């Protein structure tokens with residue numbers, strides 16, 4: 464595990480102090496590559512979404528018997544079949560959070576017009592290693608570039624459970640953005656830049672940043688901010704979503720929209 468306060472890892476900067484200042488939020492996104500907001504969502508609604516997901520995990524035998532449901536303690540080796548990424552129409556409490564007025568109003572204001580959320584929602588139920596380090600553009604690059612990811616912890620997710628980390632400065636790694644970052648995984652280009660966060664800092668610079676996330680928090684970032692989940696070092700599922708938002712008037716990546724989004728052509732998310 465990376466050590467907090469080291470050359471490699473620091474705390475995310477909270478933006479609650481500028482939450483009402485739209486220009487300052489845009490400036491922060493431009494400079495830092497992310498905006499981290501505590502309690503943007505209603506905590507109780509997020510916890511309701513967590514319960515909804517945990518009940519499904521329990522029903523299909525993924526949770527350790529005898530532990531409180533809210534622990535989300537996983538049975539090692541039992542694959543999770545559902546719930547999973549998709550439109551998540553069977554998870555109304557989750558949709559209430561990620562499509563609700565708090566986040567949509569935020570994006571209407573931040574983007575300066577009517578926003579929409581991409582229909583496909585990435586719901587991650589992680590028991591061990593995360594996906595590799597990447598820019599989202601390689602997955603989401605067929606519509607507007609003015610599109611943002613919101614990563615939402617579904618529950619309290621302390622650092623040891625491996626919440627999202629971003630690489631500070633990576634939104635300005637011009638060579639990487641112009642090369643790896645312009646790829647398209649559905650044309651066979653590379654999905655992940657790297658797996659090892661330390662080696663990445665040694666090679667490209669920057670510093671990782673994360674936080675003890677709490678239900679209600681959200682981190683928002685653009686298509687060219689390197690990020691990854693951390694290793695889950697607990698015996699509990701790490702439950703989170705990544706969902707995407709853009710102006711309704713701008714081109715949408717067709718793979719992820721509609722009642723039944725087609726998703727990736729050559730590989731599964």
Ligand SMILES: O=C(O)CCC(=O)C(=O)O
Nearest residue numbers: 587593594614691692705
């Ligand atoms: O939650 C994770 O492990 C990765 C999330 C991610 O890749 C994203 O938000 O784009």
